[in-house]
Amino acid sequence: MVRNESDILPSSLAHCAALFDHIVVMDHRSTDPPTARARYSRRRALPASRSSCSTAVRGNVPAAITNLLVQRAFAAGADWVFPLDANECVDITDRHTLEAVLEAQARGARRFAWRNVAPDRQGSWGHFDVKGDYLCPARPSVWSKVVLSRAVADHYPGFWLSLGNHEISPEQGMATLELPTAGEYLHIRIRSRDRLYAKLENGGAAYRALGRAKPAPRAAARRPT
Numbered sequence: 638m639v640r641n642e643s644d645i646l647p648s649s650l651a652h653c654a655a656l657f658d659h660i661v662v663m664d665h666r667s668t669d670p671p672t673a674r675a676r677y678s679r680r681r682a683l684p685a686s687r688s689s690c691s692t693a694v695r696g697n698v699p700a701a702i703t704n705l706l707v708q709r710a711f712a713a714g715a716d717w718v719f720p721l722d723a724n725e726c727v728d729i730t731d732r733h734t735l736e737a738v739l740e741a742q743a744r745g746a747r748r749f750a751w752r753n754v755a756p757d758r759q760g761s762w763g764h765f766d767v768k769g770d771y772l773c774p775a776r777p778s779v780w781s782k783v784v785l786s787r788a789v790a791d792h793y794p795g796f797w798l799s800l801g802n803h804e805i806s807p808e809q810g811m812a813t814l815e816l817p818t819a820g821e822y823l824h825i826r827i828r829s830r831d832r833l834y835a836k837l838e839n840g841g842a843a844y845r846a847l848g849r850a851k852p853a854p855r856a857a858a859r860r861p862t
Contacts (some may be wrong), residue, residue, distance in 0.1 A: 638663040638664075638665050638681075638699060638702065638703065638722065638723065639662060639663065639664055639665065639667065639723040640664070640665045640666060640667050640670045640713035641667050641668070641747055642667070642669075642722075642723035642724065643763065644760055644761070644762060644764055644824065644828060644829065645723055645724055645760075645765045645767065645828060646662075646723050648765060648766045648768070649694075649723045649724070649726065650662075651721050651767075651840065651854060653721070653727075654724050655730070655731060655732060656729065656731075656735050657741065658715075659686070659710075659713075659715075659720065659732055661686050661710065662686070663702060663703075663706060665699075665806065671797055673813045675696060678702075679710055684774060684845055688780040695781075699800060700798060700799060700801075703720055703745055703798055703802060704796075704797060704798050705711050705775060706720075707785065707798065708790070711787055711790040714787065715787065716775060716787050717784060717785065717786050717787070718784065718785050719749075719784045720782065720783070720784075720798065720802040721782075721822075722795065724824065724825045724826055724828075725751075725782070725822045725823065725824055725825070726767050726822065726825065727749065727820065727821075727822060728752070728820060728821040728822065729820060731816055735851075736821055737821075738819055739762075739786075741819075744790055745786060745792075745816070746783050746784065746785045746789045746805050746814060746816050747783070747784050747786075747816055747817060747818070748781040748782065748783060748784075748787065748816045748817065748818045748819065749782050749783075749818070749819060749820045749821055749822045750777035750778070750820070750821045750822070751777060751778040751780045751781055751782060751821075751822055751824050752774065752777040752778060752819050752821050752822065752823055752824060753778055753824045753826065754771035754823050754824065754825055755771060755772045755774050755825075755827060756769055756770075756771055756772075756825065757769060757771060757772060757829060758770070758830055759769040759828065759829050759830060760786075760828045760829045761831070762829060762831040762832060763800045765828040765829065767823075767825065769822065771825075777821060778824070780803055781803065781822075782801075782802050782803060782822055783798060783802050783803065783816065784819070785805070787807070791806055793807040793808070795802040795807065795808040795809070797806070797809035797810075797811075799813070826844045828848045831860075841862045
């Protein structure tokens, strides 16, 4: 699921195209130019399809959309499904290496640890290339993302991916499964100064729209002693 990621989307799709057989892009009310994916798909014959959600989704609805798309992928014959955001890249550069990792993890679901990174060279508002050097913390985040094999869909047909794809349960409401870690995702949240400012402004506006903004604290009055 992507929203206003036109700067990184073409480069992210190119990275995915080197690893996967098919890509599904779910657009959530993007207002930036929608042509980046289409231009790349036509130029490279990328096996990608696009869906869109025209209404605001909150609460657990994004998780429901992701679960629906994952179920559709398995119904269409997928062996593995990687739910990804546009600002996440599998830290593997070629299909052969990925297949070797998955072969070693032949059954069930696995985790890919999240490593928050910052690009050594900033992009612009309209363009960012995922190929480059990054500033990385010594350890990955405590958060991770789930990837699923067909064995999961066969064994747990009612499986449920949590919001953000961080956990998986045999069914919604059940305890989450314990999963080993198979690799890492690079999480590229901040790619340019302009996009950082926009994210801060949009986040502040969304917070105020919820009506939860706290009033400025008043200075406590003191009586003279």
